[in-house]
Amino acid sequence: MSSMFRRSRLRAFAVGALVTGIAGLASAQTVTPPDQDATFRANAHQHAQHGLPGGVVMLHGPEQGDDRSDRTRTPIKHVILLIGENRTFDHVYATYTPPRGQHVRNLLSEGVVNADGTPGPQVAKAQQWQAQSTGKFALAPQHTAPYAMLPAMNTGGAPTQAPFASAQQAQAFEPALPDDAYGELAAGGTGLPNDVPDTRFPAQLPNAPVDMHASLSYDAYANSPVHRFFQMWQQLDCSAAAATPGNPSGCRNDLFPWVETTIGAGNDGKPQPANFTDESTGEGATAMQFLNVARGDAPYFAELAKTYALSDNFHQAVMGGTGANHIMLGYGDLIWYADAEGRPAVPPANQIENPDAQPGTNNWYVQDGYGGGSYVNCADDGQPGVAQIKNYLHALPYDAFRGGDCRRGAYYLVNNYNPGYLGDGTPAPLGANQFTIPPTRQDNLALLLSRHHVSWKYYGEGWDGGKEDGEGGSYCNICNPFLYSEQVMTNPKLRARNQDINDLYSDIRNGTLPAVSIAKPDGLLDGHPASSKLDLYEGYVKKIVEMVKANPKLWNDTAIMVTFDEGGGYYDSGYVQPVDFFGDGTRIPLLVISKYSEGGHVVHTYYDHVSFDKFVEANWGLHERISGRSRDNLPNPVALPDDPYVPLNAPAIGNLMDMFDFRLAHQPGHGRGEDEALQD
């Protein structure tokens, strides 16, 4: 079947190339031409060689020194990437209806749910299964039976009380919300203990996505599902035997509650507790929860989607959680355990993943957890869990990136460990009990930008000059990809580009924003379920968007990209394209807010986090990738008009140019034909 399928895929590729070659005027929102980015890059290179501002090269203001931040290929001179936490596309936009003429792929459009949140006529598409996995790790465990009813919701770590007693107290503490939003930090506690059945939800839940709006206020705190590497691979339940033309990766997305209730967020190598039940991991079927924008949830994100551009095919780049996905954003690759010379080394034994089932259990891993295994030597098929993923990749109807290989002898970090540096530049303590990855010398986006004299900053709320103690110590250290980097953290000039939220506000107000900004809220506002809420992340975003729009000069040439680090383990129905050993994982939202992204377009081009790196490289004409192993080497997707979601030239990720329409830019001598070359 595999070879037959491969032939049909190649045929489709040829047809796709022909169609897009002829129909060059087809909408870039629905058709992705055969790697037009190559043409674009070639053109850009030519312009750059001559150093002239003609064609698509545009200068705004004189260059200072050898700073090349103004030398862009589009009108965008500044990009600000805002990264929230832990929401899939369907979790946020399940019932979103776009403006007329646009189509979105979500639970509502697929008929899985109705606009009122109840199960829809195609609810079987989201059916969740129970399974059996004993012994060696199973990537696609043997299904046993579908759930008759979902496991009951559990409160997990959701807070009983809101973190502040009043809006006034919250406002005195937290700087990053609009004035009228502080009440959200003083409301929404569950009123329930941790790790008990969440009685706010019905005890009997049908086997279907669960509308949170029917049970909770949008402003209520709720539980957080598991979002770890091997767990997410299992939840997606990918098998080449299940591949179809519309779903060539064969990922079925049908084991979300089963993984939650069998292993949850890991066990640090401990034995399975006695009297283990579906509630023992503190999750139940939390993964199946979704917000209902059709009934008023996520109002600001719905408004942004209707006003600007929304992607319904943007993916977390790595299966699992926060640290690995931020690292992939920064490096286009994952980083490994290194010795003092930066060479691959073997981590302490208790920090190596082993997702095989403990004897006598159903999917209770041998070693996995925050205080347990998080490294994988994925070049070695003899390591637990490795061969299963690589065999699957090899069976796909396309060749994985670099053949799905990993660096020989390298133990990659696939879950959350502390970065190699403290904020003040001190190397972090290491050891079997520290759960900290040593400093890395692997190449990253900051180094690439610095080499090319393109300015950048990372604004992490709570940074406080490197003490990481602002806002009560809620700075996210694992979210800053450059805290892992020896070259950045031992160079005072580069280290100083790590800044705080008030620095971002100052730079916006004063017109001193760098070319490339990445901004991260603190733990209160990042939208992470249990410790935060989505409305708080909406507030964080709104304050920044309004501040940029209040500066007309900046608004004229700035793009704000709003996304998440990962889906948090929530269910999503979208297509997943496995790129390499590490992912992609589920879809997550991406909004692009700029003068060149207006109209409520829904963009279907395939993207993941590394698409941001590709955008930066394309926009600033860098002609260089982060490294030879980084995913920014992947081509832009080619897709057919009737299925823009699935790249025919997989693995492929776009460069986000489709999120813009630069025909809106009225620049003298700025021909339309050249603009079209900027689409991905």
Added chain:
Amino acid sequence: MIATAADGTTTRRARGPVPRFGLCAVLLLGAASIAASRADPADFQAMPGLWRIVSRVVSRGHAGLPRVEWRCVNEGDDPWARFAALPMPAPQCHRGDPHRSSTTLDWALSCVGMPTPSGHGRVVFDTPEHYTASVSLQGRGEVLRVEGVRRAACTGPSD
């Protein structure tokens, strides 16, 4: 989770408002165990993160060589377990009579069969990012001195 400071301390770059510690009901302190009362969840002012903790044995008023330990303190951790789990002067010593305020932890020591049968331990936070601790025995004075400084953020199981 950030809790409201008991003293109402609220600054924009806040150090005062504190994480909500103390949700554990029963503690194990070192080798000896005591049952502690359920802590008030909103009153202990220490910041989560990575702490550098330096301990020195004190003999006749002279502090010995430092022993350095790094410890990740997470939201929701029990301050008794995180900051007061100090080594016992002797195996036959037991802890008891725990008292806690928003910035201090105090306990008594009883050491059956020893020449100095009683003592006490104390942890004092002067800021949410710094504390000192000591263990003293009756007749011998201070036998252990500890200083802890929060140095950075730290990831935890809830991330």
